Amino acid sequence: MKILMVHQNYPGQYREILSWLIAQGGHEIVFLTQRQGIAPRDGVRIVSYPTHHRPSDGAYAFSKYWEECCGNGYGAAVAMQAIKAEGFTPDIILGHIGWGELTFVRQVWPACPVIGYFEYFFLNEGGSVGFDPEYPSSKDTPYIMHARNAMNFANLETVDRGVTPTKWQHDTFPKSFHSKFYTCHDGIRTDRLMADPDATIGLSRLAKKLTREDEVFTYMARNLEPVRGFHQFMRALPKILEARPNARALIIGGNEASYGKKSDIQGGYRAQMEQEVGKDLDWSRVHFLGRVPYADYRTIIQLSRCHIYLTVPFVLSWSLLESMSMQAPIVASGTAPVREVIKDGKTGLLADFLNPDEIAEKAIQLLSDYKLGEKLGKAARAHVVKFYDFEKVCLPQHLRQINALVPKAKAIALPKSK
Numbered sequence: 001m002k003i004l005m006v007h008q009n010y011p012g013q014y015r016e017i018l019s020w021l022i023a024q025g026g027h028e029i030v031f032l033t034q035r036q037g038i039a040p041r042d043g044v045r046i047v048s049y050p051t052h053h054r055p056s057d058g059a060y061a062f063s064k065y066w067e068e069c070c071g072n073g074y075g076a077a078v079a080m081q082a083i084k085a086e087g088f089t090p091d092i093i094l095g096h097i098g099w100g101e102l103t104f105v106r107q108v109w110p111a112c113p114v115i116g117y118f119e120y121f122f123l124n125e126g127g128s129v130g131f132d133p134e135y136p137s138s139k140d141t142p143y144i145m146h147a148r149n150a151m152n153f154a155n156l157e158t159v160d161r162g163v164t165p166t167k168w169q170h171d172t173f174p175k176s177f178h179s180k181f182y183t184c185h186d187g188i189r190t191d192r193l194m195a196d197p198d199a200t201i202g203l204s205r206l207a208k209k210l211t212r213e214d215e216v217f218t219y220m221a222r223n224l225e226p227v228r229g230f231h232q233f234m235r236a237l238p239k240i241l242e243a244r245p246n247a248r249a250l251i252i253g254g255n256e257a258s259y260g261k262k263s264d265i266q267g268g269y270r271a272q273m274e275q276e277v278g279k280d281l282d283w284s285r286v287h288f289l290g291r292v293p294y295a296d297y298r299t300i301i302q303l304s305r306c307h308i309y310l311t312v313p314f315v316l317s318w319s320l321l322e323s324m325s326m327q328a329p330i331v332a333s334g335t336a337p338v339r340e341v342i343k344d345g346k347t348g349l350l351a352d353f354l355n356p357d358e359i360a361e362k363a364i365q366l367l368s369d370y371k372l373g374e375k376l377g378k379a380a381r382a383h384v385v386k387f388y389d390f391e392k393v394c395l396p397q398h399l400r401q402i403n404a405l406v407p408k409a410k411a412i413a414l415p416k417s418k
Helices: 012-024 061-085 143-149 150-158 167-172 228-241 268-280 295-302 320-325 356-368 369-388 390-403
Strands: 003-008 027-033 045-048 093-096 116-117 162-163 182-185 215-223 245-256 287-291 308-310 330-333 349-351
Touching: 003 012, 003 061, 012 027, 027 061, 027 369, 045 150, 045 182, 061 143, 061 150, 093 356, 116 150, 162 390, 167 182, 167 295, 215 228, 215 295, 215 320, 215 356, 228 245, 228 268, 228 356, 245 295, 295 320, 308 356, 320 330, 330 356, 349 356, 356 369, 369 390
Parallel strands: 003 027, 003 093, 027 045, 093 116, 116 162, 162 182, 215 245, 215 308, 245 287, 308 330, 330 349
Antiparallel strands: none
16 A cells, blocks of 8 residues: 655654554555654655745744644645655555645645644643643733634645544544544554563763662653643642652753743743752652663653642653553543543542642552552553554554545554464
């Protein structure tokens, strides 16, 4: 089968299915992305495209996002035309709609079936905007949020099918979208992400490596920012360290802003929170690790006796499901869509996102009760294996959707049950 995948940040949500298709062999795959300098990979041709236009900083707020997405969409369309001129016509197109890259695909391939990844409908209420009173929205925000949904509405007509990864994300979209949608996560490689009682990692400030014998708790986000509850984690940190004198915090994440407003303080939200709570911390037991290689991230989570995951109502991080797959005992915010995967007292412990004292108390409870952590960790893994395993659960659902849109002779064989 000829497959075109489109995602501005290769490989994005297509990481696992792309790897599986390459391993299966027999497919001609082109991946269109904005990323530059990606290492060549057997089984896939990676094509980088530049955006055609970026709005100015002072562009009209209500149309700025649309303008940026149209620039991406036309840049992608120019690259698609070049690919088409070389003789490549895909049997199926899989792409993320959020940055506008699929907007003009019908002008290039009018009849090619398209499955679009719909990640988020911008909500005035019930989502990330206005959830945390510390970061209030302006009077214009509801209108700007609705204007940003122009990309969702435009691409609903572009795609044959849309996919959302969680039920909550599905339900954020209007009912008029639902007839085209199916809900299925990208999938977690539970066969590769498991507990490891022998996991160890060395840190430059410590004389010996950390092991499962050490009282390690963790926090992880792509970037340390309020949308992922970094400020609340930092406020909970002094209480956790005071109650658990042998505990050590390992914090993974960059110092930029993936979502929402950047900090006004030089040094970002990390510097901002260090100013607020730094005097109350035992810094010898706090380790900011920045962004780490995937193998190190995996080891760190395997060491964790309490992994703290916080988010406002927003897209669910892969890291939560991956941590559950590795049997990490979880303390998480009781927000959507976290509640789909964490059942309080069964697959983890839930705390109020807006209450750092409660977050600390739940973390202390886990660190104080090793057997409880073991019980919750095993249940968390069982849940992910049952509902989010890539090859056994998610991949077959995605392949069925693809096969329903292509000629039967080109259908992809579903993986055999093991």
